[in-house]
Amino acid sequence: xxxxxxxxxxxxxxxxxxxxxxxxxxxxxxxxxxxxxxxxxxxxxxxxxxxxxxxxxxxxxxxxxxxxxxxxxxxxxxxxxxxxxxxxxxxxxxxxxxxxxxxxxxxxxxxxxx
Numbered sequence: 001x002x003x004x005x006x007x008x009x010x011x012x013x014x015x016x017x018x019x020x021x022x023x024x025x026x027x028x029x030x031x032x033x034x035x036x037x038x039x040x041x042x043x044x045x046x047x048x049x050x051x052x053x054x055x056x057x058x059x060x061x062x063x064x065x066x067x068x069x070x071x072x073x074x075x076x077x078x079x080x081x082x083x084x085x086x087x088x089x090x091x092x093x094x095x096x097x098x099x100x101x102x103x104x105x106x107x108x109x110x111x112x113x114x
Contacts, residue, residue, distance in 0.1 A: 018062035023047065024055045025087070031065065032084060035077035 004012070018024065023045060030036065030044045042052040056076055059065040066079045078084075 015062055015064075018058055018064055019087075021055065021058075023051070024059055027052065027055055027059065028064065028078065028083060028087065031076060031078050035068075035075045037073045037075050041076070 019028075026045050027041055030041055036044075038049050038053050038056065041056070042049045045052055056065060056067075060067060060076075063079055064083060065076045068075050068077070
């Protein structure tokens with residue numbers, strides 16, 4: 001991040017802030033397959049259309065999704081597929097951390113039993 005201006009750092013923080021809500025991550029994951037409308041996403045997320053619309057608005061505001069109106073429906077798609085590389089990297093890292101913590105817990109449990 002060397003050389004980034006204060007404005008650029010603020011934008012990066014806002015971008016990550018948009019990703020900080022589990023429901024938004026679910027929405028992004030569901031959009032990995034294809035573009036979808038709010039109703040489809042609400043059903044897949046087991047959430048209300050109003051709630052999904054609010055999350056989509058945040059994702060759109062930060063440039064993570066784009067919208068396209070078709071008749072009375074609005075379809076959403078990923079603005080930049082590179083987001084999945086970032087998400088996959090973070091998910092892999094978190095999975096490894098959880099695995100290490102589980103292993104450590106097993107070691108502690110075994111040590112206490114002996």
